[in-house]
Amino acid sequence: MSITHHPGEELLIAYASGAASDAVSLLVASHLSLCPDCRAAVSRAEAAGGTLLAGIAPVALERDAYQSVLARLDKPSAEILRSAKITSEVPAPLQAYVGGDFGALDWRHITAGLAYFPLPTKGRTRARLIRAYPGAGVASHSHRGEEWTLVLTGSFTDATGNYRAGDVQSATPQVRHKPVADPGPACINLVVTDAPLIFEGLLPKIVGRFFGF
Amino acid sequence: MTEAVDPARLNALVAAVARARDRAAFQALFDHFAPRVKGYLMRLGAGSAVAEDLAQEAMLAVWRKAGLFDPAKASASTWIFTIARNLRIDAIRKERRPEPDPADPLQRPETERAADETVDWAKAEERLRAALADLPREQSQVIELSFLAEKPHSLIAAELGLPLGTVKSRIRLAMARLRVALGDGI
Numbered sequence: 001m002s003i004t005h006h007p008g009e010e011l012l013i014a015y016a017s018g019a020a021s022d023a024v025s026l027l028v029a030s031h032l033s034l035c036p037d038c039r040a041a042v043s044r045a046e047a048a049g050g051t052l053l054a055g056i057a058p059v060a061l062e063r064d065a066y067q068s069v070l071a072r073l074d075k076p077s078a079e080i081l082r083s084a085k086i087t088s089e090v091p092a093p094l095q096a097y098v099g100g101d102f103g104a105l106d107w108r109h110i111t112a113g114l115a116y117f118p119l120p121t122k123g124r125t126r127a128r129l130i131r132a133y134p135g136a137g138v139a140s141h142s143h144r145g146e147e148w149t150l151v152l153t154g155s156f157t158d159a160t161g162n163y164r165a166g167d168v169q170s171a172t173p174q175v176r177h178k179p180v181a182d183p184g185p186a187c188i189n190l191v192v193t194d195a196p197l198i199f200e201g202l203l204p205k206i207v208g209r210f211f212g213f
Numbered sequence: 214m215t216e217a218v219d220p221a222r223l224n225a226l227v228a229a230v231a232r233a234r235d236r237a238a239f240q241a242l243f244d245h246f247a248p249r250v251k252g253y254l255m256r257l258g259a260g261s262a263v264a265e266d267l268a269q270e271a272m273l274a275v276w277r278k279a280g281l282f283d284p285a286k287a288s289a290s291t292w293i294f295t296i297a298r299n300l301r302i303d304a305i306r307k308e309r310r311p312e313p314d315p316a317d318p319l320q321r322p323e324t325e326r327a328a329d330e331t332v333d334w335a336k337a338e339e340r341l342r343a344a345l346a347d348l349p350r351e352q353s354q355v356i357e358l359s360f361l362a363e364k365p366h367s368l369i370a371a372e373l374g375l376p377l378g379t380v381k382s383r384i385r386l387a388m389a390r391l392r393v394a395l396g397d398g399i
Contacts, residue, residue, distance in 0.1 A: 010366040010384045013356070018298040019363040022306060029311035036323040039313065041388070043286065047334065048391055049298070049360050050291025051341045054218070056361070058248030059255055062265055066243055069269050070236075073276050092314035122306050146367070166321075172377070194367065 003035050005167035007148065012038060016045035023127035023192045026119070027150050027168070029093035030190060034166035089153055094190065097121075098129070102153070102188055107131060113181075114138070125194045132156065132187045137180035145194040147171040149179075154187030156180060218245060220335035223289035231279035239276055242289075247272050250297045256361050257301065267304060271297045288334040337395050344394030352387035355380055 007028060014020035015028040032039050088100035097119050098105055107115035113136025119127040129152075130138070137156065148170050155164040158179040163169050171177060181187035223245065229238035250271045254264035274296050282292050302310045313320060345353060358369045370380040 008381060008385075009388050010381045013359050013384055013388065014365050017360040017363060018302050018310075019359055019365045021365070022311070024365075026311040029313050032313040033317050033320045036321055039323070044392055044395055045388065046287065046295055047291045047337065047341055047395065048345065048356060050288055050294040051338055051345055052357065052360050053249055053253050053294040053297070054220075054290040054338070055342070056249050056252045056256065059252040059261070059264070061247050061251055061268060065247065065265065065269055066240065069243065069272050069276075072273055073236075073239075088319065091319050092317035093311035096309070096311070 003037070003164075003166040005161070005163055005169055006035065006038055007031055007168045008170055009041065011148070011170075012041050013045045016042050017049055021121070021123040021125040021194070023119070023121040023123065023125035024148070024194075026093055026097070026121060026127055027148055027190055027192045030091040030152070031150050031166065031168050033091040033093065091152070094152075102129070102131070105129070111136065119190075125192055127190060127192045130189045130191050132179075132181035132189075134181050134183045134187075137178060140176065140178035142176045143171055143173050143193070145173065147175075147194075148192045150190040150192075152188045152190060154185045155182045156187045156189070157182055220288045220290060220338045224284045224335050227275070227279050227282045227289045227292070228284070230276060231282060242275060243272050246275070246290075246293050250293065253294075253297060253361070254301060257363050259301070263304075267297065267300050270300055274300065284334060285332060286334070288338040290338060291334065340394045340396070341391060344391050348387055348390060352383050352390070355383045356387050359384070 011020070011024065011028055015025055020028060028038075028042075032042060088095065089102060090098060090100050098117070105117045107117055109115045113133040115131045117129040117131075119129065121127045132138070132154075134154075148168055149163070151163050151165050151167050151169075153165060155162060156179045157163070158169075158177040160169070160175070160177060162182070163179075169179075223242070226235075226238040226242050229235040230242065247268050251261075251264045251268040254267055255261060259267065271293065275293060278296070282289070287295070299310050299312075345356070348356070354373075355366075355369055358364050358372070359366075364372065366380050366384065367377060369375075370377045373380070
């Protein structure tokens with residue numbers, strides 16, 4: 001199973017530089033877990049960051065800075081190392097938000113086939129999980145800002161193509177689409193929008209709309 | 214700041230810290246990187262007290278995590294850049310930056326690489342420096358704004374008065390050039 005739809009280079013560089021919001025970072029990091037090609041692209045972008053750091057104008061530290069770091073070298077670190085992950089359908093970066101089991105989440109039902117779960121990311125972009133059973137989908141909509149969708153399980157189709165686990169769909173404000181979950185296991189997506197109110201505004205439209213029924 | 218420092222020497226210093234807890238090597242790394250990390254953080258808008266604290270934290274992390282440094286994955290500058298970037302984000306958001314975990318059983322492996330085909334990131338960094346200096350201004354500008362002003366592409370577009378699509382394509386063109394400069398296998 002190979003990934004055919006990748007996040008744009010601008011998203012990868014935003015992640016590598018640290019400019020990406022929490023929600024976008026979560027989406028990119030989850031995609032990276034599934035995509036070696038984009039991991040390589042992020043390594044290249046980080047190398048550009050390292051090269052820029054190497055060329056930056058240095059600013060002198062306080063006179064006693066080295067001594068004070070030296071004094072702390074042998075103190076044990078308070079940092080807790082991440083534990084090895086249990087086998088799960090949830091990529092590691094997302095486990096911090098939802099644990100290891102999509103089924104155990106307190107899904108909020110929109111219709112019989114469609115549910116969502118908001119993720120408490122910080123900043124102006126919003127992240128949520130959307131679960132659609134085969135044939136269910138989100139009502140036709142356009143976007144005020146950008147929207148990125150990472151498929152986690154199952155697959156969905158809209159006018160722009162077919163998206164499977166690991167794929168990222170990027171929708172700009174011009175894109176109008178009507179994604180519908182394919183037959184098979186439930187389609188669970190991580191959806192990130194940078195215009196937070198648009199999805200909330202669409203909820204009424206989503207409610208009661210079924211596709212393929 | 215243009216003084217040329219040999220990336221391979223910096224790699225060797227990190228290795229010495231990892232292997233022998235070598236304090237002289239650590240001091241050399243501190244002298245080289247701490248002022249740059251502080252400069253980087255201030256460039257991104259941190260006050261000098263915060264930048265000072267985070268630069269010291271970053272160097273402490275270099276000491277503690279030196280064993281995790283893998284020269285086959287990044288140069289010392291790149292590794293320390295990622296440490297400083299993450300510390301800054303964690304300090305601002307009070308939350309850990311989402312990152313892929315190599316221990317994640319879901320993680321799909323890299324495509325097999327021939328055993329003799331390891332990447333020399335220290336050498337690659339020199340090529341990258343030349344390539345960055347060679348980029349057309351409109352491309353280097355978007356890369357610098359991404360890293361040193363830490364602006365997402367939508368803000369870069371607004372600031373430069375450019376359509377989003379133009380900023381995206383400049384980023385793509387710049388990254389394509391850097392990829393060529395880095396060479397095969399990276």
